[in-house]
Each structure stands twice: as C-alpha cells, then as structure tokens.
Amino acid sequence: MTNERILISRSGGPAELKLITDRVNAPGPHEVVIRVKAAGVSFADVMVREGVYPGVKPPVTPGYDIVGNVESVGSEVREFQRGDRVAAMTVVGGYTRFITVPAKHVVRVPDGLDGAQAVCLVLNYLTAYQMIKRCTPAAAGDAILVHGAAGGVGTALLQLASTERLVAFGTASSAKLSLVEQLGGVPIDYSKEDFVARIRRDTKDGVAAAFDFVAGSHAARSYRALRATGTLVCYGVFGATHNGRVRPLRALLTFLRDPGFKPIALLGTSKGCVGYNTRLWRDLRPGMYAADLGTLFSLLQAGRISPVVGARFPLEQAAEAHRMLNSRAIKGKIVLDC
Numbered sequence: 545m546t547n548e549r550i551l552i553s554r555s556g557g558p559a560e561l562k563l564i565t566d567r568v569n570a571p572g573p574h575e576v577v578i579r580v581k582a583a584g585v586s587f588a589d590v591m592v593r594e595g596v597y598p599g600v601k602p603p604v605t606p607g608y609d610i611v612g613n614v615e616s617v618g619s620e621v622r623e624f625q626r627g628d629r630v631a632a633m634t635v636v637g638g639y640t641r642f643i644t645v646p647a648k649h650v651v652r653v654p655d656g657l658d659g660a661q662a663v664c665l666v667l668n669y670l671t672a673y674q675m676i677k678r679c680t681p682a683a684a685g686d687a688i689l690v691h692g693a694a695g696g697v698g699t700a701l702l703q704l705a706s707t708e709r710l711v712a713f714g715t716a717s718s719a720k721l722s723l724v725e726q727l728g729g730v731p732i733d734y735s736k737e738d739f740v741a742r743i744r745r746d747t748k749d750g751v752a753a754a755f756d757f758v759a760g761s762h763a764a765r766s767y768r769a770l771r772a773t774g775t776l777v778c779y780g781v782f783g784a785t786h787n788g789r790v791r792p793l794r795a796l797l798t799f800l801r802d803p804g805f806k807p808i809a810l811l812g813t814s815k816g817c818v819g820y821n822t823r824l825w826r827d828l829r830p831g832m833y834a835a836d837l838g839t840l841f842s843l844l845q846a847g848r849i850s851p852v853v854g855a856r857f858p859l860e861q862a863a864e865a866h867r868m869l870n871s872r873a874i875k876g877k878i879v880l881d882c
Contacts, residue, residue, distance in 0.1 A: 562878075575646055578632065584610070590866065
C-alpha cells in the first residue's frame with residue numbers, strides 16, 4: 545500500500561519538511577496500522593526539526609499526536625479491529641497518511657467528535673490534565689499561573705482549570721488577552737506587566753501551581769509567584785529558541801539561569817518544583833495515560849471543554865504550518881488534515 549509522509553532529511557528550518565512517497569509495512573504482532581485523519585503540530589515537532597529533541601535525529605518524520613481509523617492489526621492484537629476510531633501519542637511519525645504504532649499506545653475515540661478537536665487532547669490536553677491533576681496540589685478555589693495562555697497547552701490549562709474550579713491567571717501578548725479572558729482566565733500582558741507583582745497583588749499569598757515552559761530565569765520568577773506549599777511545573781525550554789529556531793547561546797544562557805533549589809530553603813517554604821514529560825508518563829504509567837485520555841474524550845463529548853483549533857493545513861503544507869507556529873501569531877493548536 546502506498547503512503548505519503550513528511551520527511552526531515554537534515555536539521556534546519558521549515559523548508560526541510562518535504563513530502564515523500566513510500567510503502568506501508570504490515571503491522572507486527574502487537575502493532576496497529578492507523579489511517580491518519582488529523583495530526584497535531586507542536587513545539588516538540590520544532591525541536592525534532594531542529595535536531596535537538598532528545599534521542600531523535602534525522603532522517604525522521606515528525607508528529608507527536610494523531611487521530612484516525614484502524615486500517616489493520618497485528619496477529620496478537622485483540623482489542624482493536626479495522627475501522628475503529630482511535631488516537632495515539634506517537635512522539636514522532638505523525639505527519640503521514642498511514643502510521644504503524646504499538647497497540648499499547650492506542651486509545652479509542654468516541655464517534656461524533658471532530659478529528660481536529662480530538663487530536664488536541666492527545667498531547668496538549670493530556671499534558672495540561674496530568675500537570676494539574678497528577679503533579680500539583682491545586683484544589684477547587686486555588687489560584688494557578690499559566691504562561692503562554694493562548695497557546696495549545698495554555699488554552700487547555702485554562703479550560704481544565706475552569707472544570708476544576710481553579711482561578712487561572714494567564715500570561716499572553718496584548719493581541720491574545722481577549723482569548724484568555726474568553727476562556728475564563730485572568731489576563732496578564734507579559735510585555736507590559738510583571739506577572740510576579742500582579743500575582744502578589746491579586747492573591748493572598750501566591751498561586752498553588754505555576755506552569756512554565758520557558759525555563760531559565762523565567763522559571764525562577766514563576767517560582768517566586770508560588771505560595772507556601774505551591775508547586776512549579778516545568779515542561780519546556782522555549783527560552784532556548786528565537787523565531788522558532790534553537791539558538792546555542794540562548795540555550796546556554798537559559799541553562800545557566802535555571803533556578804537553583806537548596807533543600808534547606810525548600811523545607812522552609814514547602815514549595816516544590818517538578819519536571820513533566822508526557823512521553824515518560826505514557827511509557828511508565830500506561831494505565832494513567834489511557835484513563836486520562838479517556839476522561840478527556842468524555843469531557844469533550846459532554847461539551848465541558850472545547851479545544852481551540854487555530855489553523856488547519858493539508859499534510860503537504862506542513863512547512864507552512866511550522867512557519868505559522870514559529871511566528872507565534874497563532875491562537876490554540878495547529879492541525880494537519882491528513
């Protein structure tokens with residue numbers, strides 16, 4: 545069976561994303577071949593394109609999250625059959641018409657859900673859900689701090705904060721503040737306002753959780769916005785990039801400016817810091833991966849969350865999707881229609 549997919553032959557900018565044609569291999573005993581309907585575009589894909597995603601080097605097909613239909617199953621697979629609507633966190637490989645994945649990474653998707661909205665849940669909403677529910681002590685009535693609140697993970701955090709009855713402060717550029725407010729967040733213009741001072745002014749003693757994807761000195765400031773017993777969740781290194789490209793000097797400065805935590809100081813405040821990597825949670829806690837994704841699909845089906853799809857591109861325009869992501873002009877998540 546003929547396949548089309550995006551291939552990165554060498555590290556670089558969006559122009560390195562090229563459409564190629566090859567063949568679809570038969571699935572192994574414990575694998576599933578999925579006909580991809582929607583593939584998410586994420587910052588992790590940019591890191592793959594740049595050649596800086598841990599353990600991944602060209603030649604490679606990017607694509608962290610997909611939704612589609614089962615095309616065929618391996619001889620030992622019993623839980624899925626041809627035609628089933630499914631999702632999978634692939635980490636790489638998602639920019640394609642067909643993909644072969646381990647059956648253990650596949651989760652059923654309820655009928656009737658929009659594919660582009662459903663694919664938003666696989667990476668962005670799962671990340672947001674597990675960071676809130678699994679990594680922090682935040683409870684109803686607490687305040688949290690969300691950076692990049694108009695982006696894919698940011699909008700997910702705002703919507704899930706609403707379902708958990710949390711007060712969410714969201715930083716964004718001035719052009720995106722209305723979306724933050726529309727999604728129930730308290731908008732903070734990061735270009736004009738010190739978010740630490742704002743948090744200290746508008747909360748009694750700081751936030752219960754802060755979600756930081758920038759790293760470096762930015763993460764140190766997020767830590768200062770925490771209340772006693774609060775938790776900083778770090779889930780990215782955006783500070784190492786400029787205009788969508790990873791810059792070695794910025795990466796070095798980000799590393800050098802990372803906050804240093806001393807055990808005695810942590811004891812005095814009961815504050816904490818935790819890193820979150822969605823792939824490791826998928827691999828090391830597969831039961832939670834499947835259960836949490838199932839919960840999110842139920843929330844979407846019930847209309848309690850509504851993922852923001854900022855733009856859709858056909859597969860062959862993946863390079864344009866990356867250029868849009870680099871521009872930081874997008875609100876929500878970019879999706880490839882495959």
